[in-house]
Amino acid sequence: MKLQPASAKELRHIAVGTAICTAVMVAVFGLLAAFGLVRFQYTIPLGAVCGAAIAILNFAVLCLTVQEAARADEKNAHYKVKLSYNIRLMVQAGWCVVAYLLPCFQVVAAVLPLLFPRVVIYITQAVERGRASGKTPPPTKER
DSSP states (O other), X not given: OOOOHHHHHHHHHHHHHHHHHHHHHHHHHHHHHHTTSSOOOTHHHHHHXXXXXXXXXXHHHHHHHHHHXXXXXXXXXXXXXXXXXXXXXXXXXXXXXXXXXXXXXXXXXXXXXXXXXXXXXXXXXXXXXXXXXXXXXXXXXXX
């Protein structure tokens, strides 16, 4: 199944935002390491990149599921969305367990990117609300 243009645009937006948030997070870890608060090792960027990939993949599957559900009848659409949600949630939980159990991942750096798509959505909504509140409606012509 191919993503519709609007879904592809939103997925790109989320992917770029998640990548930026991930880079900022790794930079913060670097800053903390400079002050001696954490030990910066390969586990931080490795966990961050893998966590970001899981988050972006999760959003891509969500986009595909919503597209598919829009074509189905109401009962099947509800079932597909619910099943997709449960599977995506289990994948994220599985990633958290893997990040905790394997020493090649720094747990916080691996799990935090799972929240970044939501952060990007909140920031986007806040910016759009700010733009909308700053605009004045066009003048109306009175006769």
